[in-house]
Amino acid sequence: MGVRTTLPVAVVAALVASALVLIMTTPGRAIFYGGLVRDRNALAIYSQCVAVTCLVTLPWVLYGFSVAFGDAPVFTWACMTSSAA
Numbered sequence: 001m002g003v004r005t006t007l008p009v010a011v012v013a014a015l016v017a018s019a020l021v022l023i024m025t026t027p028g029r030a031i032f033y034g035g036l037v038r039d040r041n042a043l044a045i046y047s048q049c050v051a052v053t054c055l056v057t058l059p060w061v062l063y064g065f066s067v068a069f070g071d072a073p074v075f076t077w078a079c080m081t082s083s084a085a
Contacts, residue, residue, distance in 0.1 A: 011069065026053045 030049035034042035 022053065022057070026050060 026049060030046040033049060034045045037045055
């Protein structure tokens, strides 16, 4: 069987709080930027705000979490390790 690791409760709480704040700010940004354009373009702005949020969240889930909370050095994932011995 594989090794099972658990995250500290504080890390999980911080991630959940950050995710909830992100989800709550998306409609606010959409309404703000929707007010800057004509009424017929507001729906397009709303959908663009949701799409950008999805596009940023996906790389964070795939790569950012392991870079931020992984055990490896920070730039190992990008083959940017230090050459100093």
